[in-house]
Amino acid sequence: MKLTLQVWRQASAKAKGGFEKYALEGLDENMSVPEMLDFLNEKLIKEGKDPVAFESDCREGICGQCGIAINGHVQSPEKRATTCQTHLRSFRDGDEIHLEPFRAAAFPIKKDLCIDRTALDRIISKGGFIGVNTGQAPEANSILIGHETAEAAFDAAACIGCGACVAVCKNASAALFTGAKISHLSMLPQGKLESKTRVQQMVAQMDEEGFGSCTFTGACEKVCPQGISVAHIVTMNREFWKS
Amino acid sequence: MIATKIPNGPIQEKWTQYKATSKLINPANRRKYKVIVVGTGLAGSSCAASLSELGFQVDVFTFHESPRRAHSVAAQGGINAAKDYKNDGDSIWRMFYDTVKGGDFRSREANVYRMAECSLALIDQAVAQGVPFAREYSGYLSNRSFGGVQVSRTFYARGQTGQQLLQGAYQALIRQSAVGNVSLHTRYEMMDLVVVENKAKGIVARNLDTGEISIQEADAVVLATGGYGKIYYLSTLAMNCNASAIWRAHKRGAHFAAPSWTQFHPTSLPQMGDYQSKLTLMSESLRNDGRIWVPKKEHDPRAPKDIPEEERDYYLERKYPSYGNLAPRDISSRAAKEQIDSNHGVGPMKNAVYLDFKDAIARDGKAAIEKRYGNLFDMYKKITGMNAYEQPMLISPAAHFSMGGLWVDYELMSNVQGLFVLGEANFADHGANRLGANSLLQACVDGYFISTHTIMNYLAGETPNVKIDxxxxxxxxxxxxxxxxxxxxxxxxxxxxxxxxxxxxxxxxxxxxxxxxxxxxxxxxxxxxxxxxxxxxxxxxxxxxxxxxxxxxxxxxxxxxxxxxxxxxxxxxxxxxxxxxxxxxxxxxxxxxxxxxxxxxxxxxxxxxxxxxxxxxxxxxxxxxxxxxxxxx
The missing domain is CATH 1.20.58.100 (Fumarate reductase/succinate dehydrogenase flavoprotein-like, C-terminal domain)
Incomplete structure (x- = not known):
């Protein structure tokens, strides 16, 4: 299989970036996109050129690390897939493919396809947890949680922190990411107590980091690899007004 | 010369005894001590958070961009605990026995007993953190069975149990970085261990973004840096999993135990081509309902659906009638390898066996199977392009878990004083073979419940904040x-x-x-x-x-x-x-x-x-x- 890549190259955070073209031959349609980049890098290194910096770890769609935009599709042209779960069989032989980092003011580019998403950790640090210390927990079955509630909490908690929701949003809003965590915790009896301060502080931090406002376009839900629903944004808003 | 420091007394009382007699540090004095934790998976995050809650200063280092990306995130199937919620005869004793037997009698009794004992509190802790374990309609926690045991003691959160537990530990860590004493250093790699007079006193760290190398000092060092199965290149591990932290510690004097005991997981996806960078694991829980088989005939070219029942060899059910498809991992993997090596392998590279859900779907309906394993079937489809509701999955053994690691005593301390090694990075509880759903457990109990006590016991004998020459x-x-x-x-x-x-x-x-x-x-x-x-x-x-x-x-x-x-x-x-x-x-x-x-x-x-x-x-x-x-x- 043959593909022509247009890859975003940017030497450092401050440098000016641009697309560079690479023609690749001998690809296999079962390769994942990061495996294709491995293939490209091996070639570049042998030619004495600087390989493309990209981050990828678990390669099974759960660590949230590898996300890039492929032909403008955040994470993947496939539905509910991460970049590492995107295989070359998604493209046609001879296609030209653009690869670029997620774009958002709160996700500065570090080099080539690598971005800094620590803003998401800082949002979590403002209350995205239940304040229980080790040793304080009561017997597990003393907290009853209905099957449906547990399943709904899981749906929200499934977020992998990849930032695709931010990257696809025209406002670069982190509402889906933040909403999912707020919703996950406020849904559970053990997380209710801290709901008020949690939502106020996390929303404030979202603004502080330079994420935009949510205008409810629903684009985030469409690209979320875990299929997290925009209903969690509604929950966040409701929790916010309640507080 | 090998001092395990196992407390005296009956096995049921050893840990209680240890805790009752270990040395403590006054809460006001704890902040004078600093502990370095390397790694932010389940073991590292939980240890760092718990130490900070106690009042110690904790410097956390990870090569990841965020602590949440550590490879504990990828564990699918579940976590064991001897809660006996099923009333099926489970107990701490039985879990202890299953684990020692599962490890083929090559683990340390006292450590294994303690792990089983601490499993109860761990589930409580995780639930309190908001981990959304599967529940019955009545609201009670649900369980399933895993390989090598005959009870149902595995707690799970769909096929993403590791991710959910890690979220709990990550959130506890992040909480401490905001309100406690944790200072978080992401994109740092440990390059070496600082040992002064056979005591671990810090690490040599490299900032991976700037390349800058620095010496980070502390009163004790915790390595929770995971396993090294990636040494086999194709493995179920993440691309960046590595042995370097423990290896560098080894070269500075820490003993390495049982390095050759690596578990090959029986239900990984097979290699499909030379370009492949890793193998993806399918949870062992699938073996609860899937039946493993190969064609009886060598080099059988037929599609699985064209092979009649009597020409299939359900070799695990045949060889191990009482455990069947839930035989332990080492046995299942080796049995698969034997089938593949004797020309019964299936799939495009003839390097796989079938895991078939046809009978389960006929018995329980597609909806029930979808509910249990839907996300695993989706993942299978994403990776292979094949639909496992219609044709059997292709599975194959792949390098997975390191039972070996740095040697530790009962306190999880290496022979280098003040160097604690937790989770998969140590050798301790699994002997020569780990049972499914025990790795999340070990990482958690090491971090939340064991190391906190043993580290305090060690620090109590140390003068804090001694500067290195x-x-x-x-x-x-x-x-x-x-x-x-x-x-x-x-x-x-x-x-x-x-x-x-x-x-x-x-x-x-x-x-x-x-x-x-x-x-x-x-x-x-x-x-x-x-x-x-x-x-x-x-x-x-x-x-x-x-x-x-x-x-x-x-x-x-x-x-x-x-x-x-x-x-x-x-x-x-x-x-x-x-x-x-x-x-x-x-x-x-x-x-x-x-x-x-x-x-x-x-x-x-x-x-x-x-x-x-x-x-x-x-x-x-x-x-x-x-x-x-x-x-x-």
């Missing part, structure tokens, strides 16, 4: 700088990736699921040759700032040394046990044949100089469990 600091810094400069200066023609791949194939074929002396000897000389070539032919692109190739090269350099020790370890153990199967030592039925008289010990290796190791032995004593032939028939 500046001459030592600058020397250590220089050593790491020189080491990296040397790798960059080779300028050969082969990438680190190529060396890693070559090493992986070599180890998989010669020191993998099945081992034998002449082949191991061959492997040894080939690894030495590969190491030689590494220092002559390595090619690393220039640059200190964000240079993933340089990171990789340093890790592969360490892998090449560890590989030698793995082979050395496999050679010295002239018996079969658990995941270590020596072809020369098998029963007439082809099962692992232990030699308890001579090999009832854990190998404990000391680093003498590069590529030279000295063997010590920790004799295992079984006071409570009768050592027997491990049978799952």
């Amino acid at each position: 500046q001459a030592i600091v600058s020397n250590l810094k220089k050593e790491t700088e020189n080491r990296l400069a040397k790798l960059l200066a080779i300028k050969g023609n082969k990438t680190a990736e190529e060396f890693h791949k070559e090493l992986g194939i070599l180890l998989y074929t010669k020191c993998g699921l099945i081992r034998e002396k002449p082949i191991l000897l061959e492997a040894k000389s080939q690894i030495l040759a590969l190491q030689k070539s590494f220092y002559k032919d390595l090619l690393v692109p220039e640059g200190q700032q964000i240079n993933f190739e340089l990171e990789k090269a340093a890790r592969v350099e360490d892998y090449l040394e560890l590989a030698l020790l793995i082979v050395e370890d496999a050679l010295q153990r002239e018996e079969s046990c658990g995941a270590h199967f020596r072809k020369e030592y098998q029963t007439t039925e082809g099962e692992a044949k232990r030699n308890d008289e001579e090999y009832q010990y854990v190998s404990v290796w000391e680093s003498i100089e590069k590529n030279v190791f000295k063997l010590h032995k920790e004799q295992l004593e079984f006071e409570y469990i009768k050592v027997s032939e491990r049978s799952y028939k």
Whole structure:
């Protein structure tokens, strides 16, 4: 299989970036996109050129690390897939493919396809947890949680922190990411107590980091690899007004 | 010379006794002590958060961009606990017994008992953190069965249990970084351990974004840096999993235990081509409903649906009628390998066996199966493009978990004082084979419940905040700088990736699921040759700032040394046990044949100089469990 890549190259955070073209031959349609980049890098290194910096770890769609935009599709042209779960069989032989980092003011580019998403950790640090210390927990079955509630909490908690929701949003809003965590915790009896301060502080931090406002376009839900629903944004808003 | 520090008294009371008599530090004085934690998976995050809650200062280091990306995130199936919520006869004792037997009687009784004992509180802790475990309609916690046991003691959150537990630990860690005493250093790699007078006093860390190398000082160091199965190149591990932190500690004096005990997971997806960078695991929980089979006929070219029932060999059900498809991992993996090697393999590369849900779907309906395993089936489809509701899955054994690791005593402390090793990075609880859903458990109890007490006990005897001699600091810094400069200066023609791949194939074929002396000897000389070539032919692109190739090269350099020790370890153990199967030592039925008289010990290796190791032995004593032939028939 043959593909022509247009890859975003940017030497450092401050440098000016641009697309560079690479023609690749001998690809296999079962390769994942990061495996294709491995293939490209091996070639570049042998030619004495600087390989493309990209981050990828678990390669099974759960660590949230590898996300890039492929032909403008955040994470993947496939539905509910991460970049590492995107295989070359998604493209046609001879296609030209653009690869670029997620774009958002709160996700500065570090080099080539690598971005800094620590803003998401800082949002979590403002209350995205239940304040229980080790040793304080009561017997597990003393907290009853209905099957449906547990399943709904899981749906929200499934977020992998990849930032695709931010990257696809025209406002670069982190509402889906933040909403999912707020919703996950406020849904559970053990997380209710801290709901008020949690939502106020996390929303404030979202603004502080330079994420935009949510205008409810629903684009985030469409690209979320875990299929997290925009209903969690509604929950966040409701929790916010309640507080 | 091997002091395990196992407390006296009956096994049921050892841990209680330990906690009751261990030394404490006044809450006001705890903030004077600093602990470095390397790694932010379940073990590292939970330990760091818990220490900070107690009032200690904690510096956390991870090479990840965020602590949440650590590979604990990928564990699917579940976590064991002896809650006996099913009323099916489970107890701490039974879990202890299952785990010791599962490990083929090569683990330390006292440690295993403690893990089973702490499992109860761990589930409570995780639920309190908001981990959304599966629930019955009545609101009670649900359980399922895993391999190697006959009770249902596995708690789970769909197929993403590791992710959910890690979220809990990550959130506890992040909470402490905001309100407590944790200072978080992301994108830092530990390059070396600082040892002063046989005490761990800090690490040499490299900022992976800037390339800057610094000495980080502390009163104790915790390594929670995971396993090294990635040494086999194709494995179920994440791309960046590596052995470097524990290997560098080993080279500074920490003993390495049972390096050759690597678990091959039976339900991984098979390799599909040469370009492949990793293998994806499918949760063992699938074996609750899937039936494993191969065609009876060799080289059978037919599609699975065209092979009639009587021409299928459900070999696990045939060989192990009482455990069937839920036989332990080492046995299931080896059985699959035997089928593949004897020309019964299926799939495009004939390197797989079938895992078939046809009967389960006919019995319970597609909806029920979808509910149980929907996300796993989706994942299977994403990766392979195949629909497992309509045709059996293709599965194959793949390198997965390191039972071996740095040697630790009962306090999870290495022979280097003040160096604690937690989770998969240590050798402790799993013997020669780990049971499914015990790794999340071990990582959690090590971090939340055990290390917190043992670290405090150690620190109580130490003067806090002793500054390291500046001459030592600058020397250590220089050593790491020189080491990296040397790798960059080779300028050969082969990438680190190529060396890693070559090493992986070599180890998989010669020191993998099945081992034998002449082949191991061959492997040894080939690894030495590969190491030689590494220092002559390595090619690393220039640059200190964000240079993933340089990171990789340093890790592969360490892998090449560890590989030698793995082979050395496999050679010295002239018996079969658990995941270590020596072809020369098998029963007439082809099962692992232990030699308890001579090999009832854990190998404990000391680093003498590069590529030279000295063997010590920790004799295992079984006071409570009768050592027997491990049978799952």
